[in-house]
Amino acid sequence: MSDPRDTLRSRRKQRDRSMVLVLVGIALFVPPIVGVSQIDAKIGGVPVPLLFVFGAWALLIVAAFFLADRLSDGEPPSAEAKPNGGED
Amino acid sequence: MLSVDLLLATCLGYVVLLFAIAFVVDRRTRRRPIQWLQSPVIYTLSISVYCTSWTFYGAVGSAARNGLEFVAIYLGPTLVFLGWWWLLRKLVRIGRAHRVTSIADLISSRYGKSPSLAVLVTAIVVLATTPYIALQLQSLTRSYQVIDTDAGGFATAFWIAAGMALFTILFGTRNLDADERHHGVVAAIALEAIVKLVALIAVGVFATYVVAGGLSDVFADVDIQALGGEDIFGPRWMTLIFLSATAIICLPRQFQVTVVENIDESHLRTASWLFPLYLFGISIFIMPIALVGLQTMPGSANPDLYVLTIPLANQSYELALLAFLGGFSSATSMVIVATIAVSTMVSNHIVMPVVLRFLSADEAVSGDVRNLLLLTRRISIAIILGLGFLYFWLSGGSGALAAIGLIAFVGVAQFMPSLIGGIFWRGATRAGAIAGLVVGFVFWAYTLFLPSFEGQFLLSAEVLANGPWGLAALRPQALFGLQGMDPLVHAVVWSVGANALVFLIVSSLTTASMLERLQAALFVDVFRSAGGAPSRVASTTAGAEDLFVLAQRILGTGPARRLFDEMAQEQGLHRELPHATDAVIARLERELAGSIGAASAHAMVQRIAGRETVGMTDLIDIADETQQLIETTRQLAEKSEELERTAKALRTVNERLRSLDAQKDDFVSQVSHELRTPMTSIRSFSEILMEDDGVSPKNRSRFVGIIHEESRRLTRLLDELLDMSRLETGAADLQLGPIDVADAVQTALDALAGTTHKAGIKVSTAIEDGVPHVRANGDRLRQVLMNILSNAVKYNISDEPEILVRTRVKNQSVWIDVIDNGGGVTREDAAVIFEKFARGSRADRDQGAGLGLPICRAIMRAMGGDVTVEFARDGTSFFRVILNMDTQRDARSNETAEAERAVNKALAE
Numbered sequence: 001m002s003d004p005r006d007t008l009r010s011r012r013k014q015r016d017r018s019m020v021l022v023l024v025g026i027a028l029f030v031p032p033i034v035g036v037s038q039i040d041a042k043i044g045g046v047p048v049p050l051l052f053v054f055g056a057w058a059l060l061i062v063a064a065f066f067l068a069d070r071l072s073d074g075e076p077p078s079a080e081a082k083p084n085g086g087e088d
Numbered sequence: 089m090l091s092v093d094l095l096l097a098t099c100l101g102y103v104v105l106l107f108a109i110a111f112v113v114d115r116r117t118r119r120r121p122i123q124w125l126q127s128p129v130i131y132t133l134s135i136s137v138y139c140t141s142w143t144f145y146g147a148v149g150s151a152a153r154n155g156l157e158f159v160a161i162y163l164g165p166t167l168v169f170l171g172w173w174w175l176l177r178k179l180v181r182i183g184r185a186h187r188v189t190s191i192a193d194l195i196s197s198r199y200g201k202s203p204s205l206a207v208l209v210t211a212i213v214v215l216a217t218t219p220y221i222a223l224q225l226q227s228l229t230r231s232y233q234v235i236d237t238d239a240g241g242f243a244t245a246f247w248i249a250a251g252m253a254l255f256t257i258l259f260g261t262r263n264l265d266a267d268e269r270h271h272g273v274v275a276a277i278a279l280e281a282i283v284k285l286v287a288l289i290a291v292g293v294f295a296t297y298v299v300a301g302g303l304s305d306v307f308a309d310v311d312i313q314a315l316g317g318e319d320i321f322g323p324r325w326m327t328l329i330f331l332s333a334t335a336i337i338c339l340p341r342q343f344q345v346t347v348v349e350n351i352d353e354s355h356l357r358t359a360s361w362l363f364p365l366y367l368f369g370i371s372i373f374i375m376p377i378a379l380v381g382l383q384t385m386p387g388s389a390n391p392d393l394y395v396l397t398i399p400l401a402n403q404s405y406e407l408a409l410l411a412f413l414g415g416f417s418s419a420t421s422m423v424i425v426a427t428i429a430v431s432t433m434v435s436n437h438i439v440m441p442v443v444l445r446f447l448s449a450d451e452a453v454s455g456d457v458r459n460l461l462l463l464t465r466r467i468s469i470a471i472i473l474g475l476g477f478l479y480f481w482l483s484g485g486s487g488a489l490a491a492i493g494l495i496a497f498v499g500v501a502q503f504m505p506s507l508i509g510g511i512f513w514r515g516a517t518r519a520g521a522i523a524g525l526v527v528g529f530v531f532w533a534y535t536l537f538l539p540s541f542e543g544q545f546l547l548s549a550e551v552l553a554n555g556p557w558g559l560a561a562l563r564p565q566a567l568f569g570l571q572g573m574d575p576l577v578h579a580v581v582w583s584v585g586a587n588a589l590v591f592l593i594v595s596s597l598t599t600a601s602m603l604e605r606l607q608a609a610l611f612v613d614v615f616r617s618a619g620g621a622p623s624r625v626a627s628t629t630a631g632a633e634d635l636f637v638l639a640q641r642i643l644g645t646g647p648a649r650r651l652f653d654e655m656a657q658e659q660g661l662h663r664e665l666p667h668a669t670d671a672v673i674a675r676l677e678r679e680l681a682g683s684i685g686a687a688s689a690h691a692m693v694q695r696i697a698g699r700e701t702v703g704m705t706d707l708i709d710i711a712d713e714t715q716q717l718i719e720t721t722r723q724l725a726e727k728s729e730e731l732e733r734t735a736k737a738l739r740t741v742n743e744r745l746r747s748l749d750a751q752k753d754d755f756v757s758q759v760s761h762e763l764r765t766p767m768t769s770i771r772s773f774s775e776i777l778m779e780d781d782g783v784s785p786k787n788r789s790r791f792v793g794i795i796h797e798e799s800r801r802l803t804r805l806l807d808e809l810l811d812m813s814r815l816e817t818g819a820a821d822l823q824l825g826p827i828d829v830a831d832a833v834q835t836a837l838d839a840l841a842g843t844t845h846k847a848g849i850k851v852s853t854a855i856e857d858g859v860p861h862v863r864a865n866g867d868r869l870r871q872v873l874m875n876i877l878s879n880a881v882k883y884n885i886s887d888e889p890e891i892l893v894r895t896r897v898k899n900q901s902v903w904i905d906v907i908d909n910g911g912g913v914t915r916e917d918a919a920v921i922f923e924k925f926a927r928g929s930r931a932d933r934d935q936g937a938g939l940g941l942p943i944c945r946a947i948m949r950a951m952g953g954d955v956t957v958e959f960a961r962d963g964t965s966f967f968r969v970i971l972n973m974d975t976q977r978d979a980r981s982n983e984t985a986e987a988e989r990a991v992n993k994a995l996a997e
Contacts, residue, residue: 015173022171029163029329034321040312045304049315050375053159057166057368064170064361 014070021063028056090405093237098409099416103251106276106420110259114272125275126351128358133278133344135368136285136358138165138336140220140422141227142493142632143370144284144415149376149392155316160325164332166364171384172356173517176346179337180356183347184616187682191343191503192433197686198510198611199518200604206437208522209503210430210755212529213340214472215537216499217430221476222483223492225249229480231415235408245480249473252423256473260428261465269349273424277345285369287414291395292373295408296379299398304382305374324574331497331580338500338507341422342431348429374571392890412903423473423619431468438466438687444691458642461684483541495540498579503529505588509595514608520595528587531567536579539564632665635676638692643685651679758925762805766798808939812924815946822950826861826974827869829902833893836873840881847881847889854894862902862971864951869971872944872955876906876967879940884910897973904969912965917955 027033050069116122123756124130143161150158168175179194188194192213195208225245232244259272300306312318330981350356381394389397396415399407406773443460483492505528506521538547547564555563562568565575567582600608639648655675656666666672673693680689773791776783785789837851844851862869880891886909896903913921922945925938948955953971960966 002184016175018171022167022174025163025170027159029167030326031321034325038312038318038321045302045307047307047310047312047315048095049156049312049320050307053156053163054368054372057159057364058162059362060166060170061361061368064364068357068360 010070014067014078018064018067021060025060028060028065029053090235090400090408095232095235095409095412098413102413102416103255106279107255109279110255110272112272113275114259114270117271120350120504121271122273125271128352128355130274130278130360131209131345131350131355132359132362132366133281134274134349135279135363137277137341137371137421137425138339139281139284139367139370140416140493141224141231141415141419144288144418145227145231145392145395146223146493147371147374148378148381148394149390151374152382152391152394154320155314156320156375157316157325157328158374159371160328161332162367164329164334165336166367167329168333168336169360169363169857172360175337175508177353178614179347180350180353182511183350184353185614186610186686187678189348189436189682189685190429190433191338191340191507192437193681193685193687194343194347195503195506195521196437197681198607199506199521200601200607201515201690202518202522203437203687203691205518205522205525206281206433206685207441208525208529210433210437212499212502212525213430213433214475215533216496217340217426217472218475219483219492219537219540220480220496221423221426221473222479223496224423225476225480226492227415228419230390230393231412234393234396234400235412242481245477249477252420253470253473255420256424256427256431256469257466260424260469261462269351270428273428274345275427277421280421281366283405283417284414284421285366287410287417288370288578289373290394290407291399291411291414292377294402294404295398296373296376298404299384300376300380304375304725306379309383310379314382315375323577327577327580329572331494331501334501334504338503339496340433340500341425344425344429346750378789397469409976415878423425427472429467430472431465432806433685434468434472435464436688437459439468440684440688441691444688451688458644461642492540494576495536498536498576498583499529499532500569501580501584502532502587504584505591509591510608511611511614513581513595514605514612515595515600517595517598517600518589518604519598520591520593523594524587524589524591527590528583531583531586532579533566535564535582536575539575552928571749585874612991632667632672635673635693636665639676639680642680642692651676755924759809762925763802763961766802766805770795770798770802799967808943812939812943812946815943818950822865822868822947824863824865824951827866829859829862829895829904829971830855832864832866832869832871833895833904836870836877837893839870839874840877843878843881844891847884849881849889849891851893854892856895856897859895859897859902861974862953863974864953864971868947868951869969872947872969873904873906875940875944876955876969880906880908880910880967884908886910900973900975902971902973904971905958905966906969907964909964913957914965915959918959918965921957922955 034052037049039048041048043051113122113125119124147158147161164459182188183194186194188197192206192209195209196202198203225248228248229241229245233241259276260270296303296306301656337346350369377394377398378391381389381391381398384399385394385397396408396411399405399411440461479577502525505524506516509516510521515890539552541547542552552564555558560566560569565578566573567578570578570581573581634733636648636652639651642648643651652665655672656662656664659666659669661667677689677693680692683689684692773795777788777791833853833855837853877891878892881889884891888909890909892905892907894905894907896905924942944955948969948971951971953969955969958967958968
């Protein structure tokens with residue numbers, strides 16, 4: 001990523017992804033999607049609703065972990081404090 | 089049985105450990121920051137102060153009663169941290185740039201450093217925190233009573249409260265740290281965070297794998313009812329997610345650890361996944377513990393205490409001890425951080441303004457403000473814990489833990505509209521924030537807070553059931569007839585909904601003051617401004633000495649000295665006080681704000697520095713910054729557009745160059761061709777004459793005639809070419825003058841009279857009367873007209889050939905049309921006949937080189953006119969010569985005529 005425009009584009013991409021992750025999280029945990037898991041069944045001895053909520057939660061955390069790693073690429077906060085060097 | 093003595097000894101040991109850690113860290117950090125304590129992991133652990141004893145004991149109780157519902161309380165914060173880039177990062181940046189000390193400080197600072205707003209927020213915080221602290225006291229007391237069954241409830245709670253007050257006062261108010269960071273406390277609560285996580289997981293593993301036989305055993309008899317039934321994911325679920333999401337930002341203690349205690353913005357990056365992971369770890373065994381409790385414990389056992397009673401019932405006393413420590417850690421860490429946060433607010437926003445009011449300007453300088461502040465903070469801590477104790481006492485230790493926690497959540501959720509609106513919307517005003525907060529607060533108190541006393545306080549049971557004065561519409565839990573809702577959802581809909589709406593409406597109806605607009609710009613565009621942007625401009629009536637004394641009183645002598653030395657050096661002074669410039673005053677105010685809050689700092693400095701004058705220039709500066717950015721973006725867009733245009737123009741020019749190049753090649757080959765034909769005949773005839781002596785004299789003279797004729801043709805061609813090139817390059821200096829059109833036409837016709845007569849062509853003219861003079865060169869105009877006329881003669885194939893020459897005056901030009909009935913020019917030919925050497929389809933080789941019309945056009949253009957082929961409506965074509973009117977001449981001729989008349993008149997007399 002020697003081209004600065006590539007770096008910029010990929011950073012924006014990461015930010016967009018972090019926003020999308022939040023929206024996915026909201027979609028997963030708010031009816032109607034979360035209601036779909038509400039069936040009286042068990043997988044491996046664990047009720048499905050419980051499995052769904054904790055499973056989705058775990059997936060979000062894993063995604064956040066990889067995203068946070070990427071968002072850190074060459075982005076010292078001091079560089080952003082410069083005028084016009086900021087976000088958006 | 090777990091002995092009370094052992095429990096007390098362990099607790100005491102644990103407390104001593106916490107004190108020691110806080111003490112050592114505080115001391116060492118003062119000299120030099122301890123590296124590993126500055127890590128993002130410690131930061132994340134300190135944020136987990138979110139998990140109080142409400143989580144540690146209450147979540148299990150909630151899971152036992154309502155199934156999965158408890159998870160919602162941890163999903164909200166998870167979502168907020170996943171989106172850290174958009175909200176938390178901005179809050180932290182603002183907090184650092186403006187030395188924010190609390191959420192009340194942030195809100196008041198955003199809305200023009202408004203003291204009234206700070207007081208309002210502080211009041212709500214105190215009211216909302218009180219039940220929460222009571223909750224911690226209650227759970228601690230109950231967990232203690234499980235082990236020491238003889239202990240009196242209130243006495244225990246009292247001693248716990250007193251102990252925590254001592255710890256908080258010792259480590260929470262050690263100094264007025266300019267940036268309000270408490271390294272010792274943070275280290276202690278990080279340790280507590282680990283203890284509570286380990287304890288809860290240990291109890292979970294014990295319950296699942298020792299008491300029950302594994303996960304499948306735990307869930308063996310569990311149906312969907314046990315997980316909360318059919319409507320578990322209903323409005324209450326969503327409300328809880330929303331509330332917990334706002335709480336993780338708006339709770340004073342969360343704001344304290346997340347924003348105020350943050351030492352490095354990049355720590356948020358780690359916290360964004362580590363904190364949700366911590367919550368996940370805390371929650372994972374809650375459901376199994378609750379289920380095991382329900383299955384194995386007697387029905388009389390309180391589900392809120394399963395975490396403690398399950399190990400006890402199974403004779404696992406070490407684990408019970410660990411569980412007790414876990415609960416102890418959760419409760420104490422919350423109480424400590426919350427009281428620090430709230431006491432800061434109380435002293436900065438309620439006590440300081442009062443003190444300032446009673447002190448005269450002189451006293452504000454000379455009085456020992458620093459000690460006064462520390463003292464008020466200590467007293468505040470005691471009062472806040474006292475209030476918590478009072479609430480616990482008043483509410484009689486009743487009610488499930490979760491319900492009390494939620495009251496606090498809804499209380500602080502009232503800050504959400506002003507906070508979010510304040511940092512993302514420039515148009516949010518102080519009036520809007522105050523109105524929204526007041527309305528939200530009233531609804532919260534009426535629909536949730538007061539009913540929580542169940543008729544014991546202010547609202548009687550009668551009012552709760554039937555409404556005040558028997559007005560059913562005003563029933564607190566079915567306000568305006570909004571029935572059939574969960575009381576919590578009901579309260580959130582009314583309080584947060586009304587709050588947000590009133591905030592938006594009032595903001596849009598009111599205008600912000602100068603200072604508000606300034607702060608709004610600084611907050612909303614925090615990523616664009618250069619950190620230490622000017623926060624105010626003051627008239628410089630302040631004496632530097634006064635400011636220095638003030639700084640000493642608040643920051644302490646050492647830090648004040650360092651600050652002033654630094655500012656003096658920036659001004660190029662040595663061993664002197666800096667001049668009290670705007671920049672110095674603004675900087676000082678910012679530093680003071682780090683200790684006493686923006687509103688109080690503003691008021692104090694204002695007292696000394698005199699009238700506040702946020703000038704238009706200041707606002708314009710801020711606006712400029714944003715404007716600049718917009719401008720730059722626009723310019724960039726323009727530049728790229730311009731580039732595109734230039735590229736396009738270049739492409740066009742290039743095309744043109746190519747075609748010109750092709751034309752040139754074409755021209756050269758045409759010229760060579762035209763020259764070659766006469767040259768060939770000249771050469772061959774002269775060769776015959778040279779080599780063949782037997783040529784008859786008659787033939788000889790004929791050949792010489794041909795050679796002569798061809799030479800003349802060559803000369804004519806070369807003349808034409810020269811003429812052409814002179815005209816095109818503008819080298820031919822045509823002398824222009826006023827020319828009479830009728831004369832010019834007549835001369836041309838006269839010159840061709842012989843030809844026309846011989847060809848039997850009938851020539852007529854239609855020259856308008858008084859056609860104005862044109863600006864042209866007479867000889868050249870005649871040349872053009874003769875060329876066109878002779879073409880008309882030459883190509884006329886009609887049996888009764890006719891030519892009409894007519895004139896027309898159009899705007900500033902005069903047209904001479906040459907119309908004949910001789911077949912005209914086809915449209916295809918019209919496109920090319922003005923090109924060099926491009927003879928029309930009807931021309932034959934010997935009738936010229938094809939330069940006549942191109943020369944005509946070149947001449948006309950050189951005179952500012954043109955020559956074109958026009959098509960009449962019936963499809964016949966004619967030539968049109970376009971000339972410019974001679975305006976000067978007309979004016980002059982009128983003058984001359986006047987003058988002549990005058991002269992004539994004079995002569996006559």
